[in-house]
Amino acid sequence: MLHRNADGAPCALVSNIQRYTIHDGPGVRTELFFTGCTLRCLWCSNPETLRPEVQLGAYPDKCLSLEKCGRCLKVCPEKGAPLQFGDGGIIKAVRENDTCRTCLRCAGECPSRAIRQWGEWMTVDEMLKAVEQDRSFYRRTGGGVTLSGGEVLLQWEAAALLLEACKKAGIHTCVETALNVPTAHMEAVYAFTDLVITDIKHMDTQKHREFTGAGNERILENIRRAVELGKKLVIRTPVVPGYNGDEENIRAIGAFIRDALKGKIVQYQLLPYRRLGLEKYDALGIPYPMGDYQPPERGEWEREITRLVQMLSTEYGIPAAAGSGGKLQL
Ligand code: SF4
Numbered sequence: 001m002l003h004r005n006a007d008g009a010p011c012a013l014v015s016n017i018q019r020y021t022i023h024d025g026p027g028v029r030t031e032l033f034f035t036g037c038t039l040r041c042l043w044c045s046n047p048e049t050l051r052p053e054v055q056l057g058a059y060p061d062k063c064l065s066l067e068k069c070g071r072c073l074k075v076c077p078e079k080g081a082p083l084q085f086g087d088g089g090i091i092k093a094v095r096e097n098d099t100c101r102t103c104l105r106c107a108g109e110c111p112s113r114a115i116r117q118w119g120e121w122m123t124v125d126e127m128l129k130a131v132e133q134d135r136s137f138y139r140r141t142g143g144g145v146t147l148s149g150g151e152v153l154l155q156w157e158a159a160a161l162l163l164e165a166c167k168k169a170g171i172h173t174c175v176e177t178a179l180n181v182p183t184a185h186m187e188a189v190y191a192f193t194d195l196v197i198t199d200i201k202h203m204d205t206q207k208h209r210e211f212t213g214a215g216n217e218r219i220l221e222n223i224r225r226a227v228e229l230g231k232k233l234v235i236r237t238p239v240v241p242g243y244n245g246d247e248e249n250i251r252a253i254g255a256f257i258r259d260a261l262k263g264k265i266v267q268y269q270l271l272p273y274r275r276l277g278l279e280k281y282d283a284l285g286i287p288y289p290m291g292d293y294q295p296p297e298r299g300e301w302e303r304e305i306t307r308l309v310q311m312l313s314t315e316y317g318i319p320a321a322a323g324s325g326g327k328l329q330l
């Protein structure tokens with residue numbers, strides 16, 4: 001449902017705005033990360049976007065200590081009950097104990113950003129203003145705006161309004177989505193979307209469910225529909241050795257792109273797994289789902305990805321690439 005602020009203006013809950021990104025669409029882009037997600041991928045590097053709510057993150061090494069500071073406790077209407085402290089200072093900002101009112105006074109008062117707010121309600125106009133700030137970069141590089149997450153299409157109404165406003169302002173639009181959403185929501189946003197970036201994480205739906213929390217049927221159906229609608233599509237696989245990086249899976253994805261999609265995509269990108277976002281898991285007090293998992297040595301794994309890309313190009317005739325940094329033929 002479309003969220004509105006007290007003045008009736010449509011809003012979205014956004015965890016972060018990243019400027020000057022170059023990996024999610026052509027040129028230099030401004031990327032907005034919407035919160036809430038329908039998947040729980042084991043290798044997710046944006047845990048702050050999973051829950052559709054404002055969250056608190058704690059960074060113990062930044063805390064000045066209760067003795068020297070203690071401002072968060074003084075302003076907390078719950079007398080600091082949601083905050084946990086150790087000898088050196090803050091350890092955790094607990095949201096699960098139901099005492100936190102999410103008033104965010106602690107984060108606002110903290111002088112060293114040891115408590116950080118993740119997620120902010122922004123009106124469509126505020127988001128548009130943030131996007132328009134970088135217009136000169138878009139002009140020079142062929143860039144634009146990318147809406148990402150989390151799953152941006154959970155807030156599809158606000159996303160559609162923002163994308164429509166961007167199109168009216170002459171800004172290139174890109175949506176990065178897992179597509180595990182109702183087809184109607186996807187179609188409502190596509191009317192204002194120049195490029196779609198999505199993932200196929202595994203062709204075996206059981207394994208897809210094991211690694212992401214949901215089967216792949218709806219995702220594959222939505223990808224087929226996107227191609228039917230003539231959308232420009234980049235498909236990615238975050239390649240995680242031991243999970244989905246085997247040749248059999250990559251071949252199955254290659255066959256799907258060649259046969260079910262008739263190869264009508266802009267690019268198929270194989271992205272090497274990187275152990276990212278660990279500090280955010282720590283700050284939110286969530287264990288990293290991959291535990292101590294370490295991929296093979298980087299050079300060895302990158303050589304394997306290069307081999308898979310060549311195989312996809314020569315045997316399946318699809319535009320495959322290693323990584324997300326290459327030029328897109330739009
Ligand atoms: S958000 Fe408000 S209620 Fe929650 S811990 Fe911070 S100050 Fe206390």
Ligand code: SF4
Pocket residue numbers: 062063064065066069070071072073089090106109110111112113114115
């Ligand atoms: S306000 Fe910040 S620096 Fe001060 S005690 Fe609280 S968490 Fe630590």
